[in-house]
Amino acid sequence: MKNIIYIVFLLLIVLCPFEGSGMVREKKDTGKNKNSAYQKLFDGKSVKTAKGVMTIHYAGGNVYVEFPLDLLGKDMLFASSIENTSDNGEGVVGQFAGTPQVFVFTKEGNYVQARLRQGAPVCNGSGDANMESALEKSFMPGVYATFKIETYTPDNRAVVLNMTSFFLEHTAFTNPFSSQAANSVWGFVGRNQKYKANRNLFQEVKADGRSVTVVCESGYDVDHIVVGSVTRQNIKVSVTFNKMLVVLPEDKMTPRYADSRIGVSFVTIPEIGKEKSILTKKHLARRWRVEPSDEVAYWAGQVVEPKKPIVFYLDTLMPESWTKYVRAGIEEWNKAFERIGFKNVLRAVPFPGTSDFDAGNIQHSVIRYSPTSPNMYRPQQSMLVDNRSGEILNASLYLHHHFLFILHRDRLLYTMAADPEARKAVLSEEVMGQLIKSLMIREIGSCLGLRSNLRASSVYPVDSLRSATFTREHGLSPSIMDMVPYNYVAQEEDVKNGVMLVQDKLGEYDYYAIEWLYKPIRGVKNADEECDTLDRWIKESRLDIAKTYGHTPFTSNVYDPRILSEDLGNDHVKAGEYLIKNLKKSMAHCREWFAEEDKTLELQNKLYGFMQGRYMDGLNRIASYIGGMYINEGNSDENVQHYAVVPKAKQREAINFLLAQAKDLEWLDNQELRHDLRVNSSAVQQKRMDIFGLLFSRWYMVIMSSRKASGGYTADEYMDELYRMVWEGTIKRRKLDPLERDFQMAFLAAVIASSTVTEDAAKLDAHTKALAQGISSGRQVYDPILCEKMERMQVENISGFYAQEGIKVNTLSRSHVFYQMLLKIDGMVNNAMKTSTGEMKDYYEYLHYKIRQALDVEGIR
Numbered sequence: 027m028k029n030i031i032y033i034v035f036l037l038l039i040v041l042c043p044f045e046g047s048g049m050v051r052e053k054k055d056t057g058k059n060k061n062s063a064y065q066k067l068f069d070g071k072s073v074k075t076a077k078g079v080m081t082i083h084y085a086g087g088n089v090y091v092e093f094p095l096d097l098l099g100k101d102m103l104f105a106s107s108i109e110n111t112s113d114n115g116e117g118v119v120g121q122f123a124g125t126p127q128v129f130v131f132t133k134e135g136n137y138v139q140a141r142l143r144q145g146a147p148v149c150n151g152s153g154d155a156n157m158e159s160a161l162e163k164s165f166m167p168g169v170y171a172t173f174k175i176e177t178y179t180p181d182n183r184a185v186v187l188n189m190t191s192f193f194l195e196h197t198a199f200t201n202p203f204s205s206q207a208a209n210s211v212w213g214f215v216g217r218n219q220k221y222k223a224n225r226n227l228f229q230e231v232k233a234d235g236r237s238v239t240v241v242c243e244s245g246y247d248v249d250h251i252v253v254g255s256v257t258r259q260n261i262k263v264s265v266t267f268n269k270m271l272v273v274l275p276e277d278k279m280t281p282r283y284a285d286s287r288i289g290v291s292f293v294t295i296p297e298i299g300k301e302k303s304i305l306t307k308k309h310l311a312r313r314w315r316v317e318p319s320d321e322v323a324y325w326a327g328q329v330v331e332p333k334k335p336i337v338f339y340l341d342t343l344m345p346e347s348w349t350k351y352v353r354a355g356i357e358e359w360n361k362a363f364e365r366i367g368f369k370n371v372l373r374a375v376p377f378p379g380t381s382d383f384d385a386g387n388i389q390h391s392v393i394r395y396s397p398t399s400p401n402m403y404r405p406q407q408s409m410l411v412d413n414r415s416g417e418i419l420n421a422s423l424y425l426h427h428h429f430l431f432i433l434h435r436d437r438l439l440y441t442m443a444a445d446p447e448a449r450k451a452v453l454s455e456e457v458m459g460q461l462i463k464s465l466m467i468r469e470i471g472s473c474l475g476l477r478s479n480l481r482a483s484s485v486y487p488v489d490s491l492r493s494a495t496f497t498r499e500h501g502l503s504p505s506i507m508d509m510v511p512y513n514y515v516a517q518e519e520d521v522k523n524g525v526m527l528v529q530d531k532l533g534e535y536d537y538y539a540i541e542w543l544y545k546p547i548r549g550v551k552n553a554d555e556e557c558d559t560l561d562r563w564i565k566e567s568r569l570d571i572a573k574t575y576g577h578t579p580f581t582s583n584v585y586d587p588r589i590l591s592e593d594l595g596n597d598h599v600k601a602g603e604y605l606i607k608n609l610k611k612s613m614a615h616c617r618e619w620f621a622e623e624d625k626t627l628e629l630q631n632k633l634y635g636f637m638q639g640r641y642m643d644g645l646n647r648i649a650s651y652i653g654g655m656y657i658n659e660g661n662s663d664e665n666v667q668h669y670a671v672v673p674k675a676k677q678r679e680a681i682n683f684l685l686a687q688a689k690d691l692e693w694l695d696n697q698e699l700r701h702d703l704r705v706n707s708s709a710v711q712q713k714r715m716d717i718f719g720l721l722f723s724r725w726y727m728v729i730m731s732s733r734k735a736s737g738g739y740t741a742d743e744y745m746d747e748l749y750r751m752v753w754e755g756t757i758k759r760r761k762l763d764p765l766e767r768d769f770q771m772a773f774l775a776a777v778i779a780s781s782t783v784t785e786d787a788a789k790l791d792a793h794t795k796a797l798a799q800g801i802s803s804g805r806q807v808y809d810p811i812l813c814e815k816m817e818r819m820q821v822e823n824i825s826g827f828y829a830q831e832g833i834k835v836n837t838l839s840r841s842h843v844f845y846q847m848l849l850k851i852d853g854m855v856n857n858a859m860k861t862s863t864g865e866m867k868d869y870y871e872y873l874h875y876k877i878r879q880a881l882d883v884e885g886i887r
Contacts, residue, residue, distance in 0.1 A: 063177035067186065078233030079273055080184070082240070089193045089231070089240055090176070092184040093131065093138060101143070101274040102129050103419075105410060106200035107386040109241060109266040115209035115401075116202070116217070116248065116263055118424045120341075120385060120394035122408035123202040123267060128274070130167050136175050138187055141167030149297040149308055157298060193240040193269050194228065196221040202244070202265040208401045208426075209250065216251035219263070229266065236389060237272040268386040272419075279417040281553045282543070284311040287564050287659045289477035289507060289575050290543050293413045310416035310553075312409070312475040316363070316371060316544050325548060329369045338470075339385060342377045344395035344425070349376075351459040352393060352425075355466025359474065362532055362540035372470070391473070392422045402426035405469050421473035433461040437528075438633065439640050440512040442619065443608035444521045451623035464530040467506045471536065475543060481576025482508040482535050484588035488595035488604070491515040497526035502594060504572035505535035511592040514640075515604045534572040565664065577659065585727070586657045587650035587672065598647040599683050605644045609637055610693050617698055638694060638709055642716060645687060649720040651680040652744075653727025655734065671731045671738035678747065681721065685751050688717040688772070689765055714768065718776040721748060745847060748773070753851070756858050767869055774851060774873065778880045781844035852877045 073085040081092040105126035108117050117123055128143040148165055173187040203219050204210075210217060225245025232239040243266040250258040284292035292309040317333045318324035338356050340349060353374040363371040374393075377385055385392050388410060396402075403426075410420040434453055442448040447457055482505035490496040492515060503510045506529060513527045521527065542563055550556050567573040576589040584590065587598060595601045616630055616637075624630055651672050660666025694709040728744045739747065752773045755762045762770070778784060855877065859870035 064180060064186065067176060074231055076231045076233035076238065078238060079236055080233060080238045080271075081179075082231045082233055082238040084228060084231050084240075087190075087228075088188050089190045089228075091187050091189045091238065092179050093187050094184045095133070096183075097273065098131055098133050098138075100130065100276065101414070102131070103127070103272045103274055103388070103410070103412075104129050104199055104270075105272065105388055106202065106267050106269045107388075107408075108202050109268055109386050111202070111266070112264045113209070113248075113261070114396060114398045116207050116219075117204045117265065118207075118394065118396040118398055118406065118426070120392055120396075120422060121204060121406065121424055122388075122410060122420070122422070123204065124198060124200045126410055127199045128413070129170065129271075133175075133185070138173045138175060138185060139169050140171040140173070140192065142170040143167045148305075149295050194226060194242055195223075196226075196244060200267070200269050202267050203246075204406070206406070208398050209248075211401050214252070215257075218249040218251060220247045220249075220260075221245075222247060225264070232268075232384060232387075234384075234387070234389070237270045237387065239268045239270040239384075239387070241266065241268055268384075270388060272388050274412055274414070274419075275417070278412070279315045279415040281310040281415045282313065282556060283553050283560070284309040285560060285564060286577075287575060287661075288539060288542055288567075289479045290539065291472075291475050291477050293411055293416055295413065310413075311543060312411050312416050312418055313543050314418045314474065316368060318367070318546065324367055324546075327367075329364060329367055331370050332368055335371055335373050336474075337373045337375060337391065338473075339378075339383075339390050339392045340374055340376050341385070341393060341395045344393070347455050347459070348395075348425075348462055351462040352466050355463040356393075356470050358463070358467050358530075358532060359470055359540070362537045363544065365537055366541050366545040368544075388420050391420050394422065394424045396424045396426050398426045398428070400428045400431070402428055403432050404429060405465070407469065407472060409473065418473075418475060423469055423473065429465070430458065430462075433458065433465065435632070435636060437461060437512055439612075439636055440514040440608075441516070441521075441527050443611040443615075444513075444516045444518045445527060449619040451620060451629050460528050460530050464506070464510075464528050467530065467532070468509075471507050474540070476507050476536075476539050478509065478578045479505045479507045479535060479539075479575050480509060480578055480589045480591060480593075481574055481586075482533065482572075483510060483594055484576075484596055485571045485574055486595055488515055488597050488600045491595055492517065492520045492525060492604075494520070494524035494526070498524070500572075501531060501533050502526060502529045504533040504574070505539075506532055507536060507539070508533075509591045511594060513594070514608055515594050515601055517604070517608070534570070535575070538567060538570075538573045561661075568664070568666075575659070576657075584650050585655050587647070587654040588656065590647050590650060592643065593647050598644075598651065599679055602644045602648050602683065606641065606687075609641055613637055613693055613696050616696070634696075638713070641694070642713070645684060645717060645720060648680050648683055649724055652677050652721070652724040653729070653731045653738065655731050669734060671735045674738050677739055681747060681751070684717050684721060685769075688714050688769060711768070711772075714772045715775070718772050722776050722780055741843070745843065749847065749850070753854065756854060759858070759861065761866055762869070771873070774876070777844050777848050777851065778877075780841065781848050781880075782841045783845060783848065783880050783882075848877065848880070852881075 067090060068083065068085050071085040073083055075081065075083045080094060080097070083090040083092075103126055105122060106124055107122045108119055110119055111117060130141050130143065132139050132141060144165075144167070171192055173189060173192075176186045176188055178185055201219070203217065206212060207217075209215060222245045225243075227243040229241040229243060232241065243264055246263045246265070247260040248258075248263050249256050249260065284290050291312045293312060295308045295310060297306050297308045314336050315334065316336070318330045319333045320328075320330045324330045340352060344352070356372050356374040359372050360370065363369070377383060377392075384390065385394070405426065406424045408420070408422045408424075409418060411418055437448050437453065437457070447454070453461075483503035485504060486496075486500065486502070490500075491502060491513060497513070501510075502513055510529045513525065516525045516527060542560065547556050547559050550559075576586065579585065579589055588596075590598075593601070612633075616633055620630055620633075654672040654677070656670045656672065658666050658668055660668060691710040691713050694713060725741065725744060728739050729741045731738050732740045750757070752770060755766050756770070852874070855870050855873045859867060859874055862870055
């Protein structure tokens, strides 16, 4: 018995040592100590918590993020959107602000570093695996911020970081102010936003399956700057916005390479070519991930739904009268997807009434309503793209209330001469709805990754646009992605026959572009294997003129007369004749049509100026033939003529038309209308100068085109042509009527200005810019039509690979040519003065005096 007790005692000593024996085992780490540290972060504090892909807390004035260890090394997008604002002229509700950036988080000891990926990642196309290591070392993400690990979560799966500075402080990445906001007046007004940290206020935290968000309000003092001078200072602006960290898809979408011969937008990434050749560029098309939900059925030829539809959420604050037309514009694109085997790809649904819906979250593409400044003429767009693959993650639109005025105005300007339904101060809901739908189709096309195709409208014969049968079947243009105006070619009898006035459906090019961008290609494993098929589709499209595409030019460099904004048909001269016929009718009857509805004359005042603007737009399109070149995109293995000069006969037709217009301007001064409107100077003389400005401004284009190819004018031929047309009466020594004399004086003024003889001695080149402005003082003024054009240009992404830039025509001064022309006119006028009598003699003496005054010859009487 004693032996048993002894043995048990020994076992107790061995198996159950007590503290202080020197034989204590190291305690297994159960996480309780860490749990204690975890609890201390929040003990005694008011805590707001949201759980999702990460858990995020706000406690004691700090933002704590439980960062999962398995998300270390993953790409994340840091972005922001405006929740509300005190001044929507600085940015509108829902707009994604700043410049979203990609971060990757790494753990180094007791710290986690937020590393910023600078620019697009370099693609390894060399086929050498060792190159990957070299690229990683050379283009590693740089450390943006370092966060000390406060503790681990109780389950040890995440580290807790104090990310207050990351989410609450102001950064360029989350700057809430759009560079194209209403207060900027599209670049005329500079704005300096000064962040005020003492006006920063936390509001809430949010989380979901892909992102965590901190909502905060920030205060700014804003200065407005015009031509270097501060016009308004320290305007108090408060903005509440969502700052979100979003986990990018780990299974990246297979990219599709863009092509310069079709209008798709793209992201550019650098690539090291095969066998480590030179660094080149890859252009990844921007597109949504549209994949068949049932691949077996899809490849068997059935129409299937996508795995994930493209959903646009419609703002419930939007006026009810807009909603069904906005939805119709969105869903119109489903017709194009049905052709490639998908149904119900695009869906338009109202904001859900549930509390868990967040319209400011990156996962929700939205159409927001914005009652904003009248400076905003067009909808604005935000697009967030995964630059690794080109996948569109979010594309949202913001509809400014003022865009209705633009739709209404253009419908009146272009069609009221032909359509009695347009002769109203307030258009019917049905008419306005059609305009909203048409605009939305184009805007959604941009959200799908399509580019403008301004060349599309140039393929239809002008007279076909007067046919109800043709327009109902083919529309006004093969592409809604053209900036298709309302049908200004149509006449009143055409409207009675049912001709289309507004393009509110897709064109054949649009179906083709969606097919090229989204149709799956069977059996391919990567983007490179798609290239041959995509190239073949483009070459096959050459056989169908309706699938023509042309780059969007910069507004100051119009080389190809087929690629213009708001043109119709294949002949600008013929289309211009119809446009001017309608404008003359509108000018003559405008007072009559709106007498009852527009008693304040506000609308008529605007229309009077806008009609003159549309008239000059038409003349500008016609002038584009002069020195113009037809430019075509094509690869070296295609039989494509890359450029050809507009034939001389067509250029001469344009010159004759413009000169004829300069003699037929009296209709612009509708005396009955002008009598009732606010006092304005006569438009005739200014428009006559504008026409000569057009003719002279195209001279440089004539020089360029004549150097490229034969068939057009040379520079000397062009100037001689103008000279003969303008001075024909004087050359033939016949009596001139008052109109011819005004004509000659306008021409002479343009020659004097372009010769620079009246300029400072240091100025030795022709000032065609001043000439085009009507030989004005050059004072910069706010022009709403110009602002609208700037807006349209700025919202566009870079076109093709890339839009045609300016071409240096001649590095030498050409003022001497105009100087010689001035001397030639002087000699002719001097002879005419000697052989004329009476009023004509007085006229030529005056011209002779002005020439001699310009030449500053001694001995002037």
